[in-house]
Amino acid sequence: MWRNTSGGWGLPSILLHWLSAVAVVGLFALGWWMTGLGYYDDWYYLAPWWHRSVGMILFGATILRLVWRACQPTPHSQGHRLERIAAHLGHIALYVLMLVVLVSGYLISTADGSGIQVFGWFEVPAVISGLRNQATLAGIVHWYASLILMALAIGHMLAALKHHFIDRNDTLIRMLSPTSSRRKMD
Template sequence: MTAQYTATAKLLHWIMAIALIALLALGFYMHDLPFSPMKLKLYSWHKWAGVCLFLLVFVRLAWRIKHRPPALPEHMRPLERMVAHGGHHMLYLLMIVIPLSGWLMSSAKGFQTVLFGVLPLPDLLEKNEALGELLQQLHMGLNLFFAAVVIGHIAAALKHHFVNKDDVLTRMLPSKFR
């Protein structure tokens, strides 16, 4: 078993990491904007990126299933291993559930998702404003939880690098940054 992730795994990780953080920031930014053509444009971009990342997470999952990640360091205690695996599972789950909650919310609020402005995606629910408001709260809460899990993920990687002085962080970095 290799001590490094594959180049494809690293590429998928960093594309999704950067895109998800940008998408999260855009979501928080646009939420409180006054209604305007710019707000509608940002919502469209947010939806397009969300759909693309939703699809990309399945590519990433398929890659991970076919290519086992490097083993965790021997020095990690069973509880640490459980938390590490649980954190990764939670990240994948949230990368699937959050875009679904956004799509459901858009459907319930009566705003169809039209990918790249040309490909209308089917509404998942009938228009229902009250349900749309509940789904908006769910979408926001899931994103706040996602942000917390990402912060924990980054903190754990930094702990491994600076405190434990192992290779957990560096084996996911592109080779020019190691």
């Protein structure tokens, strides 16, 4: 139930996947919404605080997820050869884009040399700051990488639904239940 097998995902992989998915979509929606806030809006300071805090938690969870994935077997992909290659490349692209979005967000927030307060629990220090046009350049990267990440996430979701409803295989079920593929293997 805890560890991945060649037939299915373990509970840590499943939880990290769904928490990341919710965080990515939520951060995208919050980021889009907060760019339209005016100085006198009640959420003008609070929305970025939430965005940065959740973003830093997601950054840590993404690093944990990558370490966990490196230490665990990856379940066999389903579908024909081209689908398996596309799935592999798509997963790499999703991870790379998540890291680009998270690092660029960090660079925006720390451009002035201030660390990032995470829900008032701890501060992530500004390791890199004061670079020429740091906030502006990181902001451009953050915006476009976020758009591409959302497009890939939608493609990822549509592929999972295709596997479930059209191909009728257990690709989606394996990401919902750590025991579904183990029952078949027993």
